[in-house]
Every structure is written in C-alpha cells, then in structure tokens.
Amino acid sequence: IQINIWGCLDIITDFLCFSLFYQLGGCGILGVGIWLAVTQGNFATLSSSFPSLSAANLLIVTGTFVMIIGFVGCIGAIKENKCLLLSFFIMLLIIFLLELTVVILFFVYTDKIDKYAQRDLKKGLHLYGTDGNIGLTNAWSIIQTDFRCCGVSNYTDWFEVYNTTRVPDSCCLEFSENCGLHSPGTWWKAPCYETVKIWLQENLLAVGIFGLCTAMVQV
Numbered sequence: 001i002q003i004n005i006w007g008c009l010d011i012i013t014d015f016l017c018f019s020l021f022y023q024l025g026g027c028g029i030l031g032v033g034i035w036l037a038v039t040q041g042n043f044a045t046l047s048s049s050f051p052s053l054s055a056a057n058l059l060i061v062t063g064t065f066v067m068i069i070g071f072v073g074c075i076g077a078i079k080e081n082k083c084l085l086l087s088f089f090i091m092l093l094i095i096f097l098l099e100l101t102v103v104i105l106f107f108v109y110t111d112k113i114d115k116y117a118q119r120d121l122k123k124g125l126h127l128y129g130t131d132g133n134i135g136l137t138n139a140w141s142i143i144q145t146d147f148r149c150c151g152v153s154n155y156t157d158w159f160e161v162y163n164t165t166r167v168p169d170s171c172c173l174e175f176s177e178n179c180g181l182h183s184p185g186t187w188w189k190a191p192c193y194e195t196v197k198i199w200l201q202e203n204l205l206a207v208g209i210f211g212l213c214t215a216m217v218q219v
Contacts, residue, residue, distance in 0.1 A: 021070075024070070025066060025070070026062075026063050026064070026065070026066030026067030026068075026069070026070050027063065027067055028063070029059050029062055029063030029066060030059070030060060030063025030064055030067060031063070032059050032063075033057070033058070033059030033060035033061075033062075033063055034060060069088065069091050069092065069095075072084055072087055072088045072091070073085070073088040076088055117193070118152055118153060118193055121152045121193065122152050122153075122157055124136060125140070125151070125152065125157055125158065125160075125161050126160075126161050128140055128161060128168065129168075140168070140170070141168065141170040142170075143192055143196065144168065144170040144171050144188065144192060145170045145175075147190070147192060147195045147196060147199065148188050148190060148195075149188050149190040149191060149192035149195040149196075150167055150171035150187050150188040150189070150190070150191075150192065151167070151171075151191060151192060152191065152192060152193045153191045153193060153194075154191055155167050155171060155184065155187050155188070155189065158171070158180075165184075166180050166181055167180040167187055168180050171187045171188050172186055172187060172188075173186055173187065173188060174186070
C-alpha cells in the first residue's frame, strides 16, 4: 500500500510540475507580448486585411490561453479533481489537433496562400508611412534593411504607392536620407516575400523540431 501511495504522489508531483511549467511558459509569452505592445506598438502588422494580426496581439492571446490551461492543470493536480484534470487533457488534445490541422492545410493550399499573402501585402504597402500605421511602417523598414530586399515581389511595387519612381530609404544599398529617390542601381533588388520565404525554409528544420517537441509534450 505504501508503494502505491508513494507512486501516486510521484505521479501527482510530476503532473503538477508539468502544469506549472506550462503555466510559467504562458506567463513568459504573455510578458513578451505585453512588452512588444507597450514598446513597439502594433509591431509586425503587415496585413491590411487583418490589422489586429500583430506579433504583440498573437503573443498576448497565446500566452493568456496557455496560462489558463496551465492553471487548470495545476488546480486539478493540487485538488486531485478528476473533472479539472480531464478538462486539462481535453484542451491539450484540442490544441494538438488544431496544430495538426493547420500544418496539413498549409501544405495542401501552399500556392493559394502564397498568392493571397502577396496580394494582401501589396495592398498593405499603401499604408506605409501613413498616420496610425507606425507598426506596419517599422516592420517593413526592418524587414527590408535586415533581409536586404525591396517590395513584396519587386522594388517596383513601391512605384504604385508613391506614384513615381521612388522607394523607401530602407531599400537603399547604403542608407542616407532621401536615398530612395536615387536611381534603381542604388536599391536592393531581391523581393522581400521570396527572400523571407527562403529564410524560413532554410530554418524549417529548427522550426519543425520545436513544433515536434511541443506536440510530443502535449501528447
């Protein structure tokens, strides 16, 4: 009987540690999201169709959801409440199934997603530098500078935005004020969409390993 009692205590302790770790992870994600929202505004909001789809908002929502799940697991383990523990496992299962569904849909509809994303990003270029869109402006400036690219599919994407042969200064090979008014020979030629996509593909192994570890933990 003692062995069974100690075995149950070990299981409860392990489960409590896992739930607590899950909740602390949620707190960390939420904290980063709040920090981004406070310091960077709507940073990384590139979509004109979904202006609320920013890095800060995504992290805040994800962190809050993970915290709630971890909290349910912790309380369930402490109280040894079967209902709460069952709810915890069901929520983890739902998250796992949603992740699996998103991955499958992404690979099935890759071409359509590419076309829609490029069209939406080009529409968002027209909001660059306008009032109330500091997040989108900062995001494009950082992406073009760090990835050494210009425009969604070509630097000519900016010509429609400015109605003239001009690009943002972040497109310049050597940054200087109003360098976007110079000749195309002084601008980055690589398309940002393909450049970022290639970077993601090259780092897909790391992303895949992270996703697999997350899924295995949830299982």
